[in-house]
Amino acid sequence: xxxxxxxxxxxxxxxxxxxxxxxxxxxxxxxxxxxxxxxxNDIDNPPSVTMFEEATQTxxxxxxxxxxxxxxDDEELKFVRRMFILL
Numbered sequence: 001x002x003x004x005x006x007x008x009x010x011x012x013x014x015x016x017x018x019x020x021x022x023x024x025x026x027x028x029x030x031x032x033x034x035x036x037x038x039x040x041n042d043i044d045n046p047p048s049v050t051m052f053e054e055a056t057q058t059x060x061x062x063x064x065x066x067x068x069x070x071x072x073d074d075e076e077l078k079f080v081r082r083m084f085i086l087l
Contacts, residue, residue: 033052036051
């Protein structure tokens with residue numbers, strides 16, 4: 001079993017306050033990858049890294065198990081230019 005090296009999970013409510021301290025545990029992902037992440041709600045079978053675009057896979061493979069901040073930058077999101085999600 002793959003246990004995380006970081007024993008906490010960040011909550012979305014405090015994302016903007018925690019962002020300066022997250023450091024290198026952030027990645028950029030496409031809207032398509034965001035949709036894949038949000039479409040899977042089975043806690044026992046989380047999404048596989050291989051289901052994401054190659055650029056996202058590379059970034060995820062460079063991180064150890066644990067919480068990660070994900071920046072979504074999509075021109076189609078007129079009301080939000082950049083979204084930050086903590087998983």
